[in-house]
């Protein structure tokens with residue numbers, strides 16, 4: 001089995017998987033979608049929300065914001081020995097925005113709405129976690145609209161998880177393959193920015209290797 005890269009960008013990758021059974025190709029696709037661990041917001045406690053968007057709606061949107069992290073350093077809360085969360089298994093995030101401050105910063109004088117974006121979510125400085133910033137969207141992902149007089153203040157907790165628990169932890173937005181000639185399969189994959197496409201592929205292959213070794217340590221799968 002080998003991989004030939006056809007096209008690579010930060011978050012996009014096209015490659016040919018050669019000399020591989022279709023079942024292995026499908027295993028890689030499924031691992032890409034559901035088994036690669038990433039960080040995502042899991043608990044949100046609102047202190048103030050005077051916008052027209054309900055807390056539940058905002059919490060759902062916050063969960064879907066891709067977080068960039070060096071997730072090698074984190075463990076899932078269920079695998080951690082601490083009782084109530086520690087720096088190894090959770091990261092605390094905060095957000096405190098109000099219309100007046102944002103409008104002043106943007107030089108607005110005519111009561112136009114402003115937006116709470118992913119750039120307004122801040123983490124502990126040394127946690128190594130930050131919301132993704134796309135090149136074509138440098139101001140962050142829009143989460144909520146604030147009209148004059150409105151404000152939002154909350155605390156959130158991000159945890160390590162996998163796409164098989166909830167789609168918010170799935171790092172891939174696209175993972176497909178088309179069978180080609182001679183046991184080859186053309187893959188197209190795109191991540192949501194929480195990790196690069198190449199890193200996602202490397203991690204998926206490591207996880208597959210680990211799983212096959214669990215089934216049969218003498219298999220010597222390469």
Ligand SMILES: [Zn+2]
Pocket residue numbers: 077080081082085086087088089090
């Ligand atoms: Zn812990």
